Amino acid sequence: MIKRKNNALVPYLLSYPLLIIYLTFLTLFASQANVYAQEGDSGISTDPAIIAQGKTMFEENCRACHAVDRKVVGPALKEVYNRKDLAWITAFVQNSQKVIESGDQYAVDLYNEYNKTVMTPFPFLKDEDVAAIVAYIKDQTENAAVAEVAEGGEGAEVAAADEGSIPSNYLTAILVGLLIVLILILAVLGLIISVLTKYLREKKDLDEIDREVVEQKFGLEKVLKSPGFLGIVVFIFTAIVVKTIIDGLYTVGVQQGYAPTQPIAFSHEIHAGQYEIDCNYCHTGVTKSKNANIPSANICMNCHSAIKTESEEIKKIYAALDYDVATNQYGPNQKPIEWVRVHNLPDLAYFNHSQHVNVGGIECQTCHGPIEEMAVVRQYSNLTMGWCIDCHRKTDVNTVGNEYYDKLVELHDSKDALKVKDIGGLECSKCHY
Amino acid sequence: MFLYHKLKSYSFLLGLVILMACGADGDNQGTEYAPNMYHAVSYEPLKQITDKDAGNWVSSLDDGQGEYYSSNPLNPYGMNMREPVANTVRRSKNGYLPYRIPKDSLSLAATSLKNPLDSTAAVINDGKVLYGKFCGHCHGENGKADGKVAEVFGGVPVYSSPAVKNLSEGHIFHVITHGVRRMGAHGSQLSIEERWKIVRYVQVLQKQ
Numbered sequence: 001m002i003k004r005k006n007n008a009l010v011p012y013l014l015s016y017p018l019l020i021i022y023l024t025f026l027t028l029f030a031s032q033a034n035v036y037a038q039e040g041d042s043g044i045s046t047d048p049a050i051i052a053q054g055k056t057m058f059e060e061n062c063r064a065c066h067a068v069d070r071k072v073v074g075p076a077l078k079e080v081y082n083r084k085d086l087a088w089i090t091a092f093v094q095n096s097q098k099v100i101e102s103g104d105q106y107a108v109d110l111y112n113e114y115n116k117t118v119m120t121p122f123p124f125l126k127d128e129d130v131a132a133i134v135a136y137i138k139d140q141t142e143n144a145a146v147a148e149v150a151e152g153g154e155g156a157e158v159a160a161a162d163e164g165s166i167p168s169n170y171l172t173a174i175l176v177g178l179l180i181v182l183i184l185i186l187a188v189l190g191l192i193i194s195v196l197t198k199y200l201r202e203k204k205d206l207d208e209i210d211r212e213v214v215e216q217k218f219g220l221e222k223v224l225k226s227p228g229f230l231g232i233v234v235f236i237f238t239a240i241v242v243k244t245i246i247d248g249l250y251t252v253g254v255q256q257g258y259a260p261t262q263p264i265a266f267s268h269e270i271h272a273g274q275y276e277i278d279c280n281y282c283h284t285g286v287t288k289s290k291n292a293n294i295p296s297a298n299i300c301m302n303c304h305s306a307i308k309t310e311s312e313e314i315k316k317i318y319a320a321l322d323y324d325v326a327t328n329q330y331g332p333n334q335k336p337i338e339w340v341r342v343h344n345l346p347d348l349a350y351f352n353h354s355q356h357v358n359v360g361g362i363e364c365q366t367c368h369g370p371i372e373e374m375a376v377v378r379q380y381s382n383l384t385m386g387w388c389i390d391c392h393r394k395t396d397v398n399t400v401g402n403e404y405y406d407k408l409v410e411l412h413d414s415k416d417a418l419k420v421k422d423i424g425g426l427e428c429s430k431c432h433y
Numbered sequence: 434m435f436l437y438h439k440l441k442s443y444s445f446l447l448g449l450v451i452l453m454a455c456g457a458d459g460d461n462q463g464t465e466y467a468p469n470m471y472h473a474v475s476y477e478p479l480k481q482i483t484d485k486d487a488g489n490w491v492s493s494l495d496d497g498q499g500e501y502y503s504s505n506p507l508n509p510y511g512m513n514m515r516e517p518v519a520n521t522v523r524r525s526k527n528g529y530l531p532y533r534i535p536k537d538s539l540s541l542a543a544t545s546l547k548n549p550l551d552s553t554a555a556v557i558n559d560g561k562v563l564y565g566k567f568c569g570h571c572h573g574e575n576g577k578a579d580g581k582v583a584e585v586f587g588g589v590p591v592y593s594s595p596a597v598k599n600l601s602e603g604h605i606f607h608v609i610t611h612g613v614r615r616m617g618a619h620g621s622q623l624s625i626e627e628r629w630k631i632v633r634y635v636q637v638l639q640k641q
Contacts, residue, residue: 061596064578065588073588073615118614124595251456253466258457275581278566284622291479302617307586336510341480344462347473379457 044081045135054136057129061122068140074119075110078141081134090130095121115328253346259378260340264316273372279364287358290351294339297321342377349385350431361398392425469493472501476513483511529625536611536618539604546603550629552636560634563627567619568635576638588615592638600639605632 045051065073080089084106092099092107096119099107111117125133200206200214223229271277280286285293300317308314309325317323322331345351356362365371369380381387396417399405405418412418424430457463465471469491473480481504488501504511517523522531527549534542550556565574573579576592583589590597609628612618623631 060591060594064590120590120596120614122596248455252464253471255457255463258459258462260460260462275570275585277570277582280566281570281622294479296621298618298621302612302619303582303586305617306588306615336512338481344471344480346471347477348470 043131044086044138045131046139047135050132051136051139054132054134054139057125058133058136061125062133065119068137069144073117074114077137078144081138086131086134089134090127092119093122093125093130093133095123097121115326254382254384255344255379256382257378258342259376260342261376262340263338265313265376267375268371268377269373269375279371286353286364288354290353292353294341297337342379343383345383348432350433359398359402360395362395388431389426392420395420397423469500473503476505477503478514481511481513525624525626527626532610532620532625534607539607539611539613542607543601543604546601546606548602548606548629548632550626550633552633556630556633557637560630560632563623563631564634567623568631571616575641576635586615592635593641598639602632602636605635 062077066075066077068077070076084092088099088104088106096107096111100111197214200210206214271282272279279292282295282299283292284295284299285291297317297320301321301323304314304317305323305328317337318325320335320337322333323329324331356367357364367381371377371380397405397420399409399418408423409418412422414422419425455464468488472482472488482501483504484499485497485502486499488499492498492500494500503513505513508515529549534546564572570580570582571578571586571589572592573583573589578589578591580589592598606628607613608616609623609631610618610620620628
């Protein structure tokens with residue numbers, strides 16, 4: 001279809017024979033397809049009602065693993081009715097393992113091609129149900145070309161809409177341009193002043209006051225040496241130095257901003273942000289233990305046994321697990337992945353994740369910051385004692401539905417809610433022992 | 434004399450620069466204060482320093498090892514963590530014993546297992562929370578296979594579809610534990626009790 005559009009651009013005389021050849025091919029292919037369809041045909045319906053029924057059943061049962069136009073988990077179903085007859089398809093859908101075990105060469109080849117992935121048996125789909133699904137697939141196959149053209153049109157519209165906004169590059173250029181214009185204006189004004197002064201100096205008919213104004217010299221040296229100016233400079237300098245020293249001292253022993261390079265470029269931005277995988281899915285210890293846990297590679301493999309298998313970073317996981325993608329087998333030479341720990345709380349302080357996350361109901365982001373936006377994880381909070389204590393002073397205890405706190409709440413006869421500091425959140429020995 | 438004064442002023446500036454370099458950034462961990470109180474003497478889980486000379490300069494022990502060295506030479510790869518000893522049974526509050534049905538015996542699990550937890554509102558609610566954390570990104574909030582990961586992963590069934598809606602509780606438990614087809618095994622991430630809670634919630638989703 002697209003080819004035809006392009007042909008409209010080339011001269012008429014040239015395009016006409018091409019068009020004819022093109023159409024001939026099209027007709028040939030179409031007629032061939034029809035011959036096949038009739039050969040393997042055991043009555044694939046073209047009735048819109050049956051196609052609609054097939055669509056519903058396809059979406060309910062098949063869509064998870066199959067698409068018409070592309071390979072998903074299983075093969076693309078486009079023209080499946082040309083590859084095998086309806087009876088075979090029905091048998092395979094109802095119980096694929098039975099067909100494979102019967103020694104059917106096509107089924108065995110298919111099974112091996114897809115890494116021995118077992119297709120879910122659908123014994124409840126009756127013969128006419130499978131026929132309806134195939135009718136829907138046939139309808140989709142034949143209308144695919146039409147759909148493609150429609151999609152192409154949509155794509156063009158989106159591209160056009162994108163051009164509406166100004167890219168940030170242009171904004172910077174505009175700002176720089178404005179700055180240059182301002183500097184030019186300043187230079188021109190300076191020139192005008194010097195020209196005017198020169199002209200006035202040469203004039204003889206000025207009185208005393210005017211002459212004084214013209215001859216006035218700006219005593220820059222005088223100003224620089226004046227005690228007031230020196231005082232201000234010394235004050236500002238001292239203030240900056242003191243501030244730098246204090247800031248510098250406060251960073252001793254504080255690892256805020258530490259963002260080590262990891263052996264595998266794992267991105268929380270993709271996993272927790274884009275795909276919304278819960279933190280707890282991988283950090284399994286966070287509700288149960290002192291440590292949140294760095295996930296072991298078997299958790300990576302829950303997804304990456306099947307997706308992004310060609311990525312260089314994922315291959316590092318395979319190497320660590322001695323895993324062979326082609327055979328889905330794990331070898332004996334497994335070794336740990338040496339992740340670099342980001343948060344190193346000093347040994348002198350005790351911290352427990354489950355106490356904060358499970359009992360306290362604190363969100364991960366409260367301390368770890370916007371992890372779901374970090375491609376490389378950095379230490380977000382400073383993890384100083386002042387930071388801990390500050391939170392313990394401000395935070396209400398999560399007492400709802402926790403009978404452990406019932407008596408404490410009863411005894412706590414203050415107007416304010418029960419804070420962490422009220423239950424020993426400021427005691428030294430809570431964290432240092 | 435002049436040179437001495439000059440050096441003095443420079444050393445002051447140098448000191449400033451050193452102080453400014455104390456902060457952590459990128460691969461630099463920053464300067465530590467009292468490092469021998471920071472590094473644990475005992476083996477810390479999820480932490481391992483294999484360099485025997487690390488922290489020699491603050492070391493107060495005569496064992497010839499640096500203060501920071503933290504690695505268990507008896508473990509494979511000098512790791513500080515170990516897997517539980519084979520064939521040991523973990524204590525649990527309700528006396529759950531390890532799940533022993535092997536991966537390939539799905540039909541046995543499907544017919545023989547019974548959920549020890551009743552379908553109470555509290556159990557279903559716990560199940561819903563756990564489902565959201567461990568299942569939702571693929572199976573979707575309501576079991577419609579519309580999670581963000583399912584879009585790229587593929588092969589995720591809708592719970593209420595005819596092929597899935599009548600699967601037994603034992604089947605669901607076994608599949609969570611060992612995985613099935615493309616789905617991975619989640620037994621290492623969830624305790625037995627947590628899995629049974631999720632089963633209760635999945636049964637609610639099957640019926641919708």
